[in-house]
Amino acid sequence: MTGKLNLDPQTIVDKEFDIDFKGYNPDQVDHMLDLIIQDYQAYADEIKDLQAKLKDMELTNASLRAKVIEYEGKL
Numbered sequence: 001m002t003g004k005l006n007l008d009p010q011t012i013v014d015k016e017f018d019i020d021f022k023g024y025n026p027d028q029v030d031h032m033l034d035l036i037i038q039d040y041q042a043y044a045d046e047i048k049d050l051q052a053k054l055k056d057m058e059l060t061n062a063s064l065r066a067k068v069i070e071y072e073g074k075l
Helices: 009-014 026-074
Strands: none
Touching: 009 026
16 A cells, blocks of 8 residues: 555544534434444455455466566577
8 A cells, every 4th residue: 555544443433522512413423433434444354355366466477477487498
């Protein structure tokens, strides 16, 4: 990943807001934050999976390149 993320699921869970007389409904805010946390976790899981696949494909690519060089040398 090229940049540092400002938030992670735990940071969102731990965030506490001040309660104001004319503020938002805390239950609605909590529900929305729960959805955001779920999305962040899904993104984090997907990134981890894709990074593992990328590493595997890079290893496969390096192996295939070595075989091509070997076969070209035999020709």
